[in-house]
Amino acid sequence: MPTFLTIEAMTVAAAGAPRPLVENLSLTIERGRVLALVGASGSGKSMTCLASLGVLPPGVFQTGGEVRIDGRSHTWQELRGRHVAAIMQNPRGAFNPVRTMRDHAVETLKALGRFDSDADDRIASALIEVGLKEVKQVLPLHAFEMSGGMLQRMMIALALLSDAPFLFADEPTTDLDLVVQMRILDLLERLVAERGLGVLLVTHDMGVVARLADDVALIDHGRLVEEGPVEAMFASPRHPVTRLLVNAHLSLYGMELA
Numbered sequence: 001m002p003t004f005l006t007i008e009a010m011t012v013a014a015a016g017a018p019r020p021l022v023e024n025l026s027l028t029i030e031r032g033r034v035l036a037l038v039g040a041s042g043s044g045k046s047m048t049c050l051a052s053l054g055v056l057p058p059g060v061f062q063t064g065g066e067v068r069i070d071g072r073s074h075t076w077q078e079l080r081g082r083h084v085a086a087i088m089q090n091p092r093g094a095f096n097p098v099r100t101m102r103d104h105a106v107e108t109l110k111a112l113g114r115f116d117s118d119a120d121d122r123i124a125s126a127l128i129e130v131g132l133k134e135v136k137q138v139l140p141l142h143a144f145e146m147s148g149g150m151l152q153r154m155m156i157a158l159a160l161l162s163d164a165p166f167l168f169a170d171e172p173t174t175d176l177d178l179v180v181q182m183r184i185l186d187l188l189e190r191l192v193a194e195r196g197l198g199v200l201l202v203t204h205d206m207g208v209v210a211r212l213a214d215d216v217a218l219i220d221h222g223r224l225v226e227e228g229p230v231e232a233m234f235a236s237p238r239h240p241v242t243r244l245l246v247n248a249h250l251s252l253y254g255m256e257l258a
């Protein structure tokens with residue numbers, strides 16, 4: 001099983017934009033650890049994620065860089081599903097409204113080339129692993145019949161069906177209420193511990209970072225400006241934007257940086 005996923009010198013540009021949206025950005029994600037990619041809105045976090053998965057929106061292009069697993073380059077087809085699974089913000093929008101949860105699970109297994117006689121067992125154990133224990137009741141549901149928290153759990157279950165060792169999670173709790181956020185973060189933490197997943201967690205929420213991340217990388221205007229263990233980032237942030245984010249977080253608790 002691989003140990004490291006490295007994003008190397010990733011550069012992303014948009015047609016007509018005067019400067020790159022992401023510039024020469026390198027990150028390493030290690031199995032069993034959570035790397036938080038933080039930064040202000042529009043700093044390039046999602047573009048880094050999307051470029052690394054080869055799914056940039058129309059008009060936006062990767063102009064440099066690559067993704068390696070333990071030093072080896074891979075095609076997007078090999079990366080997506082086999083090595084990296086992804087969960088995104090707004091799970092409701094990710095589901096086809098006229099298809100059931102079972103349809104989505106079957107479609108995911110078919111896309112991965114893993115739809116065989118064990119499919120039903122595999123789907124059931126993925127649902128149980130993410131806390132959707134009433135499998136028979138959940139599988140016939142459509143997205144509109146489920147809460148945001150259930151849908152995010154279902155997205156994570158679909159990600160687990162691939163057995164990919166790395167997970168990209170782009171703002172996985174942003175649209176959820178605080179109690180559900182906490183439960184999803186608990187679930188991600190358990191999956192990192194039990195499956196040894198390596199997670200790239202995209203967020204602008206320093207509360208989420210404090211709760212889940214081992215390491216933090218800060219991006220500003222598409223460039224990596226600070227990187228290190230989470231404790232150091234909170235105790236002595238160096239870059240002005242990191243100080244701003246940490247101070248904004250601490251002020252919620254009536255505290256500020258020394």
Ligand SMILES: Nc1ncnc2c1ncn2[C@@H]1O[C@H](COP(=O)(O)OP(=O)(O)OP(=O)(O)O)[C@@H](O)[C@H]1O
Nearest residue numbers: 014021040041042043044045046047057059060204
């Ligand atoms: N489809 C697009 N075409 C051109 N530029 C885009 C497109 N989508 C986003 N951008 C620009 O790319 C830059 C980076 O956007 P990105 O979505 O990666 O930021 P982000 O850090 O993830 O922000 P947020 O936290 O708000 O999601 C922004 O300046 C944004 O305006």
